[in-house]
Every structure is written in structure tokens, then in C-alpha cells.
Amino acid sequence: MTEAVQTRPGGRSARVRAAVHRAVEELAAAGPAETLTIPAVAARAGVHPTTVYRRWGSVGQLLADAATSRFSGNVVVPDTGSxxxxxxxxxxxxxxxxxxxxxxxxxxxxxxxxxxxxxxxxxxxxxxxxxxxxxxxxxxxxxxxxxxxxxxxxxxxxxxxxxxxxxxxxxxxxxxxxxxxxx
Amino acid sequence: MTEAVQTRPGGRSARVRAAVHRAVEELAAAGPAETLTIPAVAARAGVHPTTVYRRWGSVGQLLADAATSRFSGNVVVPDTGSxxxxxxxxxxxxxxxxxxxxxxxxxxxxxxxxxxxxxxxxxxxxxxxxxxxxxxxxxxxxxxxxxxxxxxxxxxxxxxxxxxxxxxxxxxxxxxxxxxxxx
DNA sequence: AGGCTAACGCAACGATGAGTGCGATAATTT
DNA sequence: AAATTATCGCACTCATCGTTGCGTTAGCCT
The missing domain is CATH 1.10.357.10 (Tetracycline Repressor, domain 2)
Incomplete structure (x- = not known):
């Protein structure tokens, strides 16, 4: 009776996620803050707006997700000895x-x-x-x-x-x- | 023939400006970022949205104005001698x-x-x-x-x-x- | 005090963002 | 390979933001 909500991280989902993240970064860099809207992100990512609404819900959560993904692990900790x-x-x-x-x-x-x-x-x-x-x-x-x-x-x-x-x-x-x- | 654009800073204009600034601060503190919209600010300030649109134009400029007003001169430079x-x-x-x-x-x-x-x-x-x-x-x-x-x-x-x-x-x-x- | 005009309120419109139900697709499991 | 179901696309509706034209109010000046 375990109601395990199984996710499905491979294939298309991952592609959509990456495309949306990329679109968020590009739009944030391009125009003013008010142009960073979910339909705009979806259009740039080649994805239907409904998908973004359902997976992320709001622009805030979308930005938080994109930021943590971008700012995690892109700088490796060096080991020079000192x-x-x-x-x-x-x-x-x-x-x-x-x-x-x-x-x-x-x-x-x-x-x-x-x-x-x-x-x-x-x-x-x-x-x-x-x-x-x-x-x-x-x-x-x-x-x-x-x-x-x-x-x-x-x-x-x-x-x-x-x-x-x-x-x-x-x-x-x-x-x-x-x-x-x-x- | 000087086309002097005379402004009118006293009285009602100043009151509106102050009320709008106050409303921006309150709304920014209250809810998420997407609730900080011009109609919402106008409603909280007791002012018609048209006024805000005409005087400030966009949420970005409104925020910049409110911020410079808030972050200028509210801390006095002390003079203790050392x-x-x-x-x-x-x-x-x-x-x-x-x-x-x-x-x-x-x-x-x-x-x-x-x-x-x-x-x-x-x-x-x-x-x-x-x-x-x-x-x-x-x-x-x-x-x-x-x-x-x-x-x-x-x-x-x-x-x-x-x-x-x-x-x-x-x-x-x-x-x-x-x-x-x-x- | 009276006129002048910048600034505001009102009403209406178009554009667009936000949300929902349903069928189709494709990833995962047996 | 077939079944299952999470995920996505589509069509549609509702709410609300952004904008414009016009009449009214209320600072500023003579």
C-alpha cells in the first residue's frame, strides 16, 4: 500500500528540463525582469506553456530551480597542495x-x-x-x-x-x- | 520662448509619491515578487493605476525610485571625533x-x-x-x-x-x- | 481672488498571462 | 514485446495587466 510517487527523470523529461533552464538563463540575460514570464520561457524552450505551469508552478520556483542547477558543481574544488x-x-x-x-x-x-x-x-x-x-x-x-x-x-x-x-x-x-x- | 517644463512638487503630488513608495515597500515585504504589480501598488496606495503608469511607467523604474528614496539619507554620518x-x-x-x-x-x-x-x-x-x-x-x-x-x-x-x-x-x-x- | 495648467480620476478596450479538462505520446516495468 | 502511467501538447476559458482619450481636480502664478 505504499503510494510511492515514482518520477521519471530520463529521456524527454530531462531534455525539457534542460531546455527550459537554458531559456530562463537566456531570457534573464536578454530583457528586463517583467519579460521573464512563463509563456515566454516556454516559447523560447520550444515547449508548451502548460508543461511549465504544471512542473514548476510559478516564475519564482522556476528561477530557484534554474539557479540551483546553474550554480551547483560548475566550479570544481582545486587541490594544489597548499x-x-x-x-x-x-x-x-x-x-x-x-x-x-x-x-x-x-x-x-x-x-x-x-x-x-x-x-x-x-x-x-x-x-x-x-x-x-x-x-x-x-x-x-x-x-x-x-x-x-x-x-x-x-x-x-x-x-x-x-x-x-x-x-x-x-x-x-x-x-x-x-x-x-x-x- | 523658454519651454520651461515646470514641475509641481508640492501638495498632492508629494502625497501621492509618498503613498506609492509606502505601498511598494509594504507589498514587497508582504508577498512574492509576482504580486508586486502596478494595479496592486495603486490600490494599496489609494491611487488610480493610471497615475502610477504615467508617472513611473514600469515596475522596474518604480522600484528604482522607491529604493533610492528609501536608501538615501536615512542613515546620518556620525562624527564622534575618531x-x-x-x-x-x-x-x-x-x-x-x-x-x-x-x-x-x-x-x-x-x-x-x-x-x-x-x-x-x-x-x-x-x-x-x-x-x-x-x-x-x-x-x-x-x-x-x-x-x-x-x-x-x-x-x-x-x-x-x-x-x-x-x-x-x-x-x-x-x-x-x-x-x-x-x- | 481668479486664471492657467500640471496632475489625477474615470471608463473602456485590446492584449496577454494564468489555469483546466482531455487526448496523445513516450519512458519504464513486467 | 506488451502494458502501464507519468508526462506533454492542444483547445478553450477566465482574470488581469497595460494603454488611451477625455473630463475633473487642485497646485502655482499674476
Whole structure:
């Protein structure tokens, strides 16, 4: 009597999901926020609007899903052997990702869609930074606190991207790492 | 023959403007983003939708206007006599402001409304920080660079508010000031 | 106080987004 | 290979947003 709701993740469903996610990213990058509507997304994805309404329900949930899918696992945690090297490589990757206007547009739209939109964009990065620090700790090295690292690395990076509109250079990012490790 | 477009800022216009701004803040705080529509704002403000359409045009411009109005001049630059004191007081005020859920909701909606939405929320704070540093410089004290101050103070503050969802305590904010002045 | 005109309210229309019932398709299982 | 059923496409309806023309109200100036 188990009412197991079995899902069906292979084949067409996956294709539809990917196409819709791609359409969301493109539309978020293209026009103003009010053009990001479900019929528009469906048309661009080559899918019927009904499908999107049924699978996601609202623009907010659609954006949250697209954002978590986009911001999870597209940056690999490096392993250079030293904490400084790991952090510098990782910051460089994150900064490069944040320099893409399409990524920024998706982030802005996701933030605007609800209270946890911002978290969906950064949780993965938070965990990656924690993993880097944990590994150094396993190596036996002295590590900064995760909170301090978040404040001094992620904070400035995301602030510049969203609130200042400045591009983040690799050199500047390495300076942040140096400041963290010096303190 | 001067075609001076004379505006009429007093009396009713100002009342309407204030009521609409208030309605935007309330609606942004109340429901999801898709409920923040011009007819809804007009109804809550006790104003006819046509008025809002004509004066602001789109939800994006309306949000930008409301945000700049809300985030300008509601924090006074303190003058305690020392740089550390000024920064601590100011950070405390900003942190308190950012702890208000309504303020956060307005910020999120503004960020989601367009590419410069984020700037509209932070430009004033940027200038205030610059003013504090300039005053200390006039006093003859040694001052940090404005960029570094932004990275180490505004960055963590806004990152926590938007991307981490953590409340910012006054103690933690003072720690940021200490770290900046120590470096 | 009276005129001038910017700003607002009202009514109506077209366009489009949101939601629903039903049949068709294709992924998964036996 | 055949059956099962989750998922999708289609046609249709309802609600509401965006816009325009016109009359009215109420700031500002002489």
C-alpha cells in the first residue's frame, strides 16, 4: 500500500528540463525582469506553456530551480597542495564565473524572486570554501575560521558583482586571499 | 520662448509619491515578487493605476525610485571625533537598518528589477563611507583606502544580508572595523 | 481672488498571462 | 514485446495587466 510517487527523470523529461533552464538563463540575460514570464520561457524552450505551469508552478520556483542547477558543481574544488594555492585558484574561478553578464542576470532575477533566492546562488560556494579549509586542516596546516573566510572572500566578491557593478580582476581576488591569510 | 517644463512638487503630488513608495515597500515585504504589480501598488496606495503608469511607467523604474528614496539619507554620518568611533557607529546603524525584513525585501526586489538595481541600494552607503574617511583625512589621521574599506565592511555586511540570510550583530560589525584598522 | 495648467480620476478596450479538462505520446516495468 | 502511467501538447476559458482619450481636480502664478 505504499503510494510511492515514482518520477521519471530520463529521456524527454530531462531534455525539457534542460531546455527550459537554458531559456530562463537566456531570457534573464536578454530583457528586463517583467519579460521573464512563463509563456515566454516556454516559447523560447520550444515547449508548451502548460508543461511549465504544471512542473514548476510559478516564475519564482522556476528561477530557484534554474539557479540551483546553474550554480551547483560548475566550479570544481582545486587541490594544489597548499591552502594559498587552493584559495587563489578557486577565487580565480569564481571571479571568472561572476564576470559573465548572463550569470549576473540570472543571479539578480533569482534574488528578486524570493527570500531564499540569494542563498540558492551562494550555498554551493559556501560549501566549497568549507571543503577547501577542511582539507587544509586534514593536512595539518593552520586554517582561518570559515566565517572569517566567507566575510573576507565571498563578501567582497559578491558585493562588487551585485552592488557595485565592478568587474573583479584576478589580481584583486588574490589580494583578498593574501589579506585573509595574513590576518 | 523658454519651454520651461515646470514641475509641481508640492501638495498632492508629494502625497501621492509618498503613498506609492509606502505601498511598494509594504507589498514587497508582504508577498512574492509576482504580486508586486502596478494595479496592486495603486490600490494599496489609494491611487488610480493610471497615475502610477504615467508617472513611473514600469515596475522596474518604480522600484528604482522607491529604493533610492528609501536608501538615501536615512542613515546620518556620525562624527564622534575618531575614525574608529565613526566607523563603529555607522556600521551599527547600517547593520540595524539591514536587519529589518521589509528593507531586505525592498532590496531584493530592486536588485531583481534591473542591472543597476543593486547600485541604487548601495551608492549612498558608498558615499557615506567615503565621507567618513575624508573627514579623518582632514583631521590628519592615517586612513585606509576607500576600496579596502568597502571590501572589508560593506562587502561582508551585504553578503550576509542577501546571500547568507544571517542577521548581522553589532559585535560582529565592530569586529570588521577592528580588522580593517588593524591591517 | 481668479486664471492657467500640471496632475489625477474615470471608463473602456485590446492584449496577454494564468489555469483546466482531455487526448496523445513516450519512458519504464513486467 | 506488451502494458502501464507519468508526462506533454492542444483547445478553450477566465482574470488581469497595460494603454488611451477625455473630463475633473487642485497646485502655482499674476
Amino acid at each position: 591552502l594559498a594555492g587552493d584559495l587563489e585558484r578557486w577565487m580565480d574561478d569564481v571571479a571568472t564565473d561572476l564576470a559573465d553578464p548572463d550569470v549576473l542576470a540570472l543571479m539578480r532575477a533569482t534574488i528578486g524572486s524570493g527570500p531564499d533566492g540569494g542563498c540558492a546562488c551562494a550555498v554551493d560556494r559556501h560549501e566549497q570554501l568549507g571543503a577547501i579549509i577542511e582539507r587544509e586542516q586534514a593536512r595539518g596546516g593552520k586554517v582561518p575560521e570559515l566565517e572569517r573566510a566567507v566575510d573576507m572572500l565571498l563578501g567582497p566578491l559578491y558585493y562588487r558583482a551585485i552592488f557595485a557593478g565592478q568587474p573583479a580582476s584576478g589580481e584583486w581576488a588574490r589580494g583578498l586571499v593574501a589579506a585573509l591569510l595574513a590576518g | 575614525l574608529a568611533g565613526d566607523l563603529e557607529r555607522w556600521m551599527d546603524d547600517v547593520a540595524t537598518d539591514l536587519a529589518d525584513p521589509d528593507v531586505l525585501a525592498l532590496m531584493r526586489a530592486t536588485i531583481g528589477s534591473g542591472p543597476d538595481g543593486g547600485c541604487a541600494c548601495a551608492v549612498d552607503r558608498h558615499e557615506q563611507l567615503g565621507a567618513i574617511i575624508e573627514r579623518e583625512q582632514a583631521r590628519g589621521g592615517k586612513v585606509p583606502e576607500l576600496e579596502r574599506a568597502v571590501d572589508m565592511l560593506l562587502g561582508p555586511l551585504y553578503y550576509r544580508a542577501i546571500f547568507a540570510g544571517q542577521p548581522a550583530s553589532g559585535e560582529w560589525a565592530r569586529g570588521l572595523v577592528a580588522a580593517l584598522l588593524a591591517g
